[in-house]
Amino acid sequence: MIKLGYKLMSEEHGPADLVRNAVRAEEAGFDFAAISDHFFPWLEEQGHSPLAWTVLGAVAQATRRIGLMTAVTCPTFRYHPAIVAQGAATVALLSNDRFTLGLGAGERLNEHVVGLGWPGRAERQERLAEAIDIVQGLLSGEMTNYSGRWLRLDHARLFDRPQRKVPVVLAAGGPKAARLAGERCDGLMATEARSDLIDAYKGAGGRGPRYCEVALCWAEREDDARRTAHHYFRWSATGWPVMAELPDPEGFAAASESVTPEMVGKLVSCGPSAEQHLAAIDKYVQAGFDHIVLTQVGPRQEEFLAFVRRELVPALGRRKAA
Numbered sequence: 618m619i620k621l622g623y624k625l626m627s628e629e630h631g632p633a634d635l636v637r638n639a640v641r642a643e644e645a646g647f648d649f650a651a652i653s654d655h656f657f658p659w660l661e662e663q664g665h666s667p668l669a670w671t672v673l674g675a676v677a678q679a680t681r682r683i684g685l686m687t688a689v690t691c692p693t694f695r696y697h698p699a700i701v702a703q704g705a706a707t708v709a710l711l712s713n714d715r716f717t718l719g720l721g722a723g724e725r726l727n728e729h730v731v732g733l734g735w736p737g738r739a740e741r742q743e744r745l746a747e748a749i750d751i752v753q754g755l756l757s758g759e760m761t762n763y764s765g766r767w768l769r770l771d772h773a774r775l776f777d778r779p780q781r782k783v784p785v786v787l788a789a790g791g792p793k794a795a796r797l798a799g800e801r802c803d804g805l806m807a808t809e810a811r812s813d814l815i816d817a818y819k820g821a822g823g824r825g826p827r828y829c830e831v832a833l834c835w836a837e838r839e840d841d842a843r844r845t846a847h848h849y850f851r852w853s854a855t856g857w858p859v860m861a862e863l864p865d866p867e868g869f870a871a872a873s874e875s876v877t878p879e880m881v882g883k884l885v886s887c888g889p890s891a892e893q894h895l896a897a898i899d900k901y902v903q904a905g906f907d908h909i910v911l912t913q914v915g916p917r918q919e920e921f922l923a924f925v926r927r928e929l930v931p932a933l934g935r936r937k938a939a
Contacts, residue, residue, distance in 0.1 A: 619902060620648040622910035624830060628658035629849060632667040638918050639676040642683060645922040646930055649684030651719065651910045656695060656727040659852035659869045670704045677712035684715045688830065688910060689788045689806060691723025694733050698748035699773050702755035709779045719806055720749065721788035724861050743767060749801045756783050786828055790857050792817035799823030815905035829906040831898055832885040834914040835921045839888030845915040846885040847878040854880055885914060891928040
């Protein structure tokens with residue numbers, strides 16, 4: 618069964634607006650809301666980057682039904698995994714077991730700020746694997762000490778921990794990370810409609826939910842939507858290998874300087890058509906994803922949520938019935 622999620626873009630909205638958007642998403646019928654966890658926005662034009670964990674606490678109190686998750690948190694540099702586990706347990710308690718912890722390898726953009734540098738991909742993956750062990754061990758109550766190559770845990774224990782262990786989902790950009798998700802986590806997340814990631818996840822024993830993010834930009838006119846998507850989302854055209862390495866919004870501005878609205882329009886479904894947006898969603902469903910996170914690019918969140926309730930959800934229902 619397909620679950621529909623709403624992306625709380627912390628790079629484009631301040632903390633109070635994020636809470637209001639989460640409440641509206643619950644009212645619109647979304648199953649869950651996923652918040653990005655950044656120190657910087659990708660572009661100066663986006664203009665925001667509040668602490669995701671503080672926002673989650675507020676959202677947990679302002680909502681009653683909708684699931685919550687991070688999409689995603691890096692547990693290896695800016696945060697120690699013990700702090701991530703503590704935050705996850707606390708939000709789960711505040712939300713009455715509505716929280717899922719999404720983890721990922723991170724980007725230099727956010728992680729370099731603590732002065733530990735930004736190592737190569739191999740070390741980052743090793744750190745991530747160690748962090749997953751620590752987070753899972755603390756959340757399950759089965760670990761107090763850990764001594765890895767990169768990370769340590771010294772006599773740690775979570776005193777406030779929900780009876781049901783917080784599910785941990787891992788973001789994967791390639792089969793290696795997808796296999797790690799299958800081996801050590803409770804679910805998979807991706808941003809590309811790639812069935813090979815699903816295959817790698819399942820091949821490594823993964824049986825949990827498969828999350829994906831689908832970028833949309835609703836507007837009354839398709840050309841207006843493309844311009845909005847270009848203004849706020851052109852950074853995405855650089856691709857993950859570049860995105861992981863750039864240090865600041867100025868770097869993303871330079872890297873995306875030659876990106877046009879037409880190029881962004883090929884990455885982001887733009888315009889007023891429910892069928893067009895459904896076609897973008899279908900690519901991920903056909904690849905094997907069952908938890909679809911919709912990212913409305915730009916400021917028009919209230920109008921987008923009304924569109925989802927009025928047109929997109931009924932259209933999805935008709936497709937299920939067919």
